[in-house]
Amino acid sequence: MTAYTVHSSAPEQRPSQNNDRFATLTFERHVSTAPTELWHVWTAPAARAIWAAPSPHVTMEILDADPTLGGREISLCKAEGQPDIRCECGWLALQTPDCSVNYEVVSSEGMTRSVALVTAIISPAGQASRLAVTVQLSSLAPGMEAGYREGFDAGLSNLADVAERTMILQRVIKAPRPLVWKAWMNAETLPQWWGPEGFSCRTQRIDLRANGEWVFDMIAPDGTIFPNHHLYHEVREEERIAYSLLWGENGPKHADAWASFEDRGETTQVTLGMVFSTASEFREAKGFGAVELGLQTLGKLERFVTSAP
Structure with a gap:
């Protein structure tokens, strides 16, 4: 599931410059909970549905979820006046409670907008945890890098808050x-x-x-x-x-x-x-x-x- 931010402009389906197509994004959070608890908040569909929406104006609906190796998750990101953003997430690696790798395919109105590889590393930090997320993004439409930066940054802040009351x-x-x-x-x-x-x-x-x-x-x-x-x-x-x-x-x-x-x-x-x-x-x-x-x-x-x- 992506915490992708919905933008108001309707993007074209092709980036104007080839160097806009690829990006590697990194995010880090210090979370005041143990790695095992943070792992469940990161992977459990019921928890993901709570923290993944980047703002109160965006809702996240999970249509199907199988948080097992080889399983996938389908979700819709909805904002009033905007087309729904569909995200397909597939779990490629799940090493409890340390590491997960998943792919994401983001589409809207039947057109693929981006593909990404998301790696999450959870490590102990005293009595708390450190969450490091790397997103290797391939954009097929303009604005995706900015949307990912804003959306993941907000979503992971939500995740830290949710983890601390889980x-x-x-x-x-x-x-x-x-x-x-x-x-x-x-x-x-x-x-x-x-x-x-x-x-x-x-x-x-x-x-x-x-x-x-x-x-x-x-x-x-x-x-x-x-x-x-x-x-x-x-x-x-x-x-x-x-x-x-x-x-x-x-x-x-x-x-x-x-x-x-x-x-x-x-x-x-x-x-x-x-x-x-x-x-x-x-x-x-x-x-x-x-x-x-x-x-x-x-x-x-x-x-x-x-x-x-």
């Missing part, structure tokens, strides 16, 4: 992926294990499909009730889900979340990611133990699938 929880569950998926994406079984130790769920409505929802109460051991509303945006069979977390039915959103499921032989690595709406909500969640409580939830999932007959 929580990543992982657990390798001793059960095959189809079994783990079935326990998560089943309206009868999900409420049985969801939530930290001692919590229970009281469901009002549940529809675990794309554009579906789960309206429920989390009930603490002391009887305190926490209303919840999950809105499901994407369901990719046995691979991942993406959803929003609301404070109660149709209440304010406090996070965008995703869960991914990866085969590890006879086990499954589950990754649960949450991008909190504000930095203060992220700090508040960490303060009341959201990491520990979330890991307890994944632990309950493992007990559920391994104890099932």
Whole structure:
């Protein structure tokens, strides 16, 4: 996915000078999060959809995404009064959590405007991370280099902000992926294990499909009730889900979340990611133990699938 900036002028389809065709662009960000967490923000489609738009006036719609080696991502960059910019991204190398390489083909109104090779290197920087991105750009229309410079610069600043309010929880569950998926994406079984130790769920409505929802109460051991509303945006069979977390039915959103499921032989690595709406909500969640409580939830999932007959 490119964070390409949309320009108002309608460019011609051929650069006026051959030396305008090629450029190597470099970008660097210092991000106050660990490399493993930054890697997920860089590669997870749900996170990329949040940070990739270069400005509030541009929206990014992901049409399809497969963040695996050889997989591709198709997205549309939209701005009012401008033709949509289509970007096809293909993952050529994924070395978790250090390096990714992808190609990008940018087109508009059926015409290819540029092709690029994007290399991202993530390295530790004390308790934080350094992200270095190199874009080797081949332009087929004028204005692409300037658009890439502006767009990537803005997009990577967004990424740094998103990474600093993202929580990543992982657990390798001793059960095959189809079994783990079935326990998560089943309206009868999900409420049985969801939530930290001692919590229970009281469901009002549940529809675990794309554009579906789960309206429920989390009930603490002391009887305190926490209303919840999950809105499901994407369901990719046995691979991942993406959803929003609301404070109660149709209440304010406090996070965008995703869960991914990866085969590890006879086990499954589950990754649960949450991008909190504000930095203060992220700090508040960490303060009341959201990491520990979330890991307890994944632990309950493992007990559920391994104890099932």
